[in-house]
Amino acid sequence: MNEFTSRIPDATVRRLSLYLRFLEDFGRLGVSSVASSALAEKGGTTAAQVRKDLSHLGSYGKRGLGYSVAELTEVLRGVLGLDSTWRVALLGAGRIGTALFEYEPFRRRGFHITTVIDNDPCKVGTRLGAIRIRSEHQLEAALREDRIDLVIVAVPASVAQGLVDRVVAVGIKAVLNYAPVQLRLPADVALRNVSMLVELESLSYALARRRE
Amino acid sequence: MNEFTSRIPDATVRRLSLYLRFLEDFGRLGVSSVASSALAEKGGTTAAQVRKDLSHLGSYGKRGLGYSVAELTEVLRGVLGLDSTWRVALLGAGRIGTALFEYEPFRRRGFHITTVIDNDPCKVGTRLGAIRIRSEHQLEAALREDRIDLVIVAVPASVAQGLVDRVVAVGIKAVLNYAPVQLRLPADVALRNVSMLVELESLSYALARRRE
DNA sequence: TTCGGCTTGTGAATTCGTTCACAAGCTGAA
DNA sequence: TTCAGCTTGTGAACGAATTCACAAGCCGAA
Numbered sequence: 001m002n003e004f005t006s007r008i009p010d011a012t013v014r015r016l017s018l019y020l021r022f023l024e025d026f027g028r029l030g031v032s033s034v035a036s037s038a039l040a041e042k043g044g045t046t047a048a049q050v051r052k053d054l055s056h057l058g059s060y061g062k063r064g065l066g067y068s069v070a071e072l073t074e075v076l077r078g079v080l081g082l083d084s085t086w087r088v089a090l091l092g093a094g095r096i097g098t099a100l101f102e103y104e105p106f107r108r109r110g111f112h113i114t115t116v117i118d119n120d121p122c123k124v125g126t127r128l129g130a131i132r133i134r135s136e137h138q139l140e141a142a143l144r145e146d147r148i149d150l151v152i153v154a155v156p157a158s159v160a161q162g163l164v165d166r167v168v169a170v171g172i173k174a175v176l177n178y179a180p181v182q183l184r185l186p187a188d189v190a191l192r193n194v195s196m197l198v199e200l201e202s203l204s205y206a207l208a209r210r211r212e
Numbered sequence: 213m214n215e216f217t218s219r220i221p222d223a224t225v226r227r228l229s230l231y232l233r234f235l236e237d238f239g240r241l242g243v244s245s246v247a248s249s250a251l252a253e254k255g256g257t258t259a260a261q262v263r264k265d266l267s268h269l270g271s272y273g274k275r276g277l278g279y280s281v282a283e284l285t286e287v288l289r290g291v292l293g294l295d296s297t298w299r300v301a302l303l304g305a306g307r308i309g310t311a312l313f314e315y316e317p318f319r320r321r322g323f324h325i326t327t328v329i330d331n332d333p334c335k336v337g338t339r340l341g342a343i344r345i346r347s348e349h350q351l352e353a354a355l356r357e358d359r360i361d362l363v364i365v366a367v368p369a370s371v372a373q374g375l376v377d378r379v380v381a382v383g384i385k386a387v388l389n390y391a392p393v394q395l396r397l398p399a400d401v402a403l404r405n406v407s408m409l410v411e412l413e414s415l416s417y418a419l420a421r422r423r424e
Numbered sequence: 425t426t427c428g429g430c431t432t433g434t435g436a437a438t439t440c441g442t443t444c445a446c447a448a449g450c451t452g453a454a
Numbered sequence: 455t456t457c458a459g460c461t462t463g464t465g466a467a468c469g470a471a472t473t474c475a476c477a478a479g480c481c482g483a484a
Contacts, residue, residue, distance in 0.1 A: 007421065008417070009440075009441070010414065011440095011441070011442095012441090013413075013414045013417050014410050014414055016417075017407075017409065017410045017413040017414065018394065018410065020413075021392070021409075035460085035461065035462090036461075036462075037461085042394060043394055044394055044396065045442095046442085046443070047461090047462095048442075048443055048444070048445095049441095049442065049443080051461090051462065051463065051464085052441090052442075052443085052463085052464080054462095054463090055462090055463060055464070059462085059463070061461075061462050061463075062449085062450060062451095062461080062462075063448070063449040063450050063451095063460080063461050063462045063463085064449070064450040064451055064452095064459080064460045064461050064462080065450065065451075065460080065461070065462090066460095066461065066462080067462090079417065079420075080413050080416055080417050080420065081416040081417055081419055081420025081421075082413065082416060086416060086419065095310070095311040095314050095315070096311045096315070098307070098311070099307040099308045099310070099311040100408065102307050103307070103308070103408065105392060105408075105409055106408070106409075106412065109409065109412070109413070110416075111412055111416075149419060150412075150415055150416075150419065173418075173419060173422060174415040174416075174418060174419050175415075176411055176412060176415055180233070180317060182230065182254060182255055182256055184256065190415050190418035190419070192411040192412075192414060192415055194406060194408065194411055195229075196312065196315065196317075196318070196406065197229065197233070197317055197318075197321065198226050198229045198230065199388055199404040199406055200318065200321070200323055200362075200388060200404075201225075201229040201232075201292050201294065201321070202222065202225045202226055202229065202404060203362055203386040203387075203388060203402050203404055204292055204293040204294060204298060204322075204323075204362075204386075205220070205225050205228075205291065205292050205293055206385075206386060206402035207293055207298065207361060207362065207385060207386050207402070208291075208292070208293025209219065209293075210385060221470075221471075223470095223471070223472095224471090247430085247431060247432090248431075248432075249431085257472095258472085258473070259431090259432095260472080260473055260474070260475090261471095261472065261473080263431090263432065263433065263434085264433085264434080264471090264472075264473090266432095266433090267432090267433060267434070271432085271433070273431075273432050273433075274431080274432075274479085274480065274481095275430080275431050275432045275433085275478070275479040275480050275481095276429080276430050276431050276432080276479070276480035276481055276482095277430080277431070277432090277480065277481075278430095278431065278432080279432090
C-alpha cells in the first residue's frame with residue numbers, strides 16, 4: 001500500500017490532518033517517538049484505527065517502539081501536500097472572509113492568501129492586510145495572474161454559484177465553500193463545505209432528543 | 213420507524229438539515245410539493261438516499277406526488293429541534309467569535325446568542341451588538357443566569373479545554389468547537405468540531421494527488 | 425371505473441469503514 | 455545469545471451507510 005497506487009479514503013485523510021497536528025505538538029515537547037495508542041488517545045479514537053490509517057502511507061512504524069515523530073511528521077506533510085505552499089484566493093471580504101484572512105494557522109501551514117475579491121465598491125481598492133481588494137470584474141484576471149491553486153468562497157449564498165462557475169472555468173481544481181448553499185461543480189474539482197448551520201442543527205437535534 | 217424509537221444516524225441528520233434549507237427555498241418559490249428526486253438534485257445526492265433519509269421520520273410522502281413542502285418543512289423543524297429557540301453562549305470574542313456572532317442565519321433558525329465571554333480585559337464590559345461582554349471569571353454564573361443550552365467555543369486552542377471543562381461542570385450538553393484542538397468531554401455531551409485546517413488540508417491532499 | 429404514468433417506502437445487495445486479533449519484529453536486559 | 459515485553463501491520467469479521475430494484479399506492483384522463 002502506498003500513496004501512488006491507492007487513494008486514501010476521505011475519512012482517513014481528515015484524521016491524518018489531525019495526527020499531523022498531534023505530531024507537531026509531540027515534536028515541540030521533544031518527544032522522539034510515539035505509539036499508535038498515544039495518537040489515538042489524543043484524537044479520541046482507537047489504536048487500531050490509527051494504525052490502519054497510517055498503513056495507507058506505507059510502513060513507517062517500528063515494532064516495539066512506535067513511530068518516529070520527525071519521520072512521520074515529514075511523511076504526513078508530504079502526503080497531505082503541505083510540503084509546498086498553495087496560492088489561495090478569498091472571495092468575499094465580509095465578516096467571515098476577514099476572519100479567515102487573519103487566521104494565522106493557514107499561513108503557517110503553507111496556504112497563502114494572495115488575492116481577495118469583493119463586489120462591494122466601497123471595499124474595492126482598500127486593503128486587507130497587505131492585499132488590495134479587487135473587484136469581482138477582475139476575478140478571472142486575478143486568478144490567472146496570481147496563479148491561484150485554491151479558492152475560498154465566503155460570499156452570500158445568492159451569488160456563490162455564479163462566481164464558482166467562473167472560478168471553475170479558469171481551471172481551479174479546489175474550492176472551500178463557506179456559503180450556505182450546495183454548489184454544483186464538475187466532478188474533477190475538489191469541494192469541501194463548511195456549514196455552521198448544519199453543525200448547529202445537528203447539535204439541536206441532539207438536544208431535542210434529550211428532552212423526550 | 214419514528215423519531216421516538218430510533219435514533220437517526222449522524223450522516224442522515226446532517227442531510228436533513230440541508231433538505232430543510234431546500235424545502236424553505238421551495239416554499240418561498242411557492243412550490244407546494246416536491247419529489248425525492250428534486251431534493252436529491254439540489255443536494256447533490258440520489259433520490260434513493262433522500263427517501264431513505266426521510267423514512268427515518270415516518271411516512272410523509274404521497275406516492276405519485278412527492279412530499280408536501282409545508283408539511284415536510286414542519287416535520288423537519290420538529291425533528292431537528294428548531295421549533296423552539298436555543299440559548300447560546302459564545303466563548304471568545306476574537307475575529308472568529310465576532311463573525312459568528314453577526315452571522316444572521318443563526319438567529320433566524322432560533323439560535324439566540326445571549327451571552328458572550330472573553331478574557332481580554334480590554335474587551336470585558338464593551339458591547340457586541342446588544343450584548344455586554346463578560347469576563348471569563350463570570351463563566352459559570354453567566355451560563356446559569358442566562359439558562360444557556362449550547363456553547364460555541366471560539367477561543368485559542370491553549371485555553372479551550374480548561375473552559376470547556378467548566379462549561380460541562382455546569383451541566384451544558386452541547387458544544388460547537390471552532391478551536392483547533394480535540395476536546396475531551398463526557399460521552400453524554402454532544403460535540404461538533406469545525407476545523408478550517410482539516411478541510412483545507414483535505415483539499416491540499418486532493419491537489420497534491422493531481423500532480424502525480 | 426380502468427389504465428398509464430409517476431413516486432414512495434423498503435427489504436436485499438453492495439460498498440465502505442471500523443474493530444478484532446494475532447503473527448511478525450524490534451529493543452534492551454541478562 | 456536468548457527471552458520478555460511491547461508495538462506494528464494486516465487479514466478477517468463485523469457493522470454501518472448507500473444503492474438497487476420493485477411492489478404498493480396515488481392521480482388524472484378517458
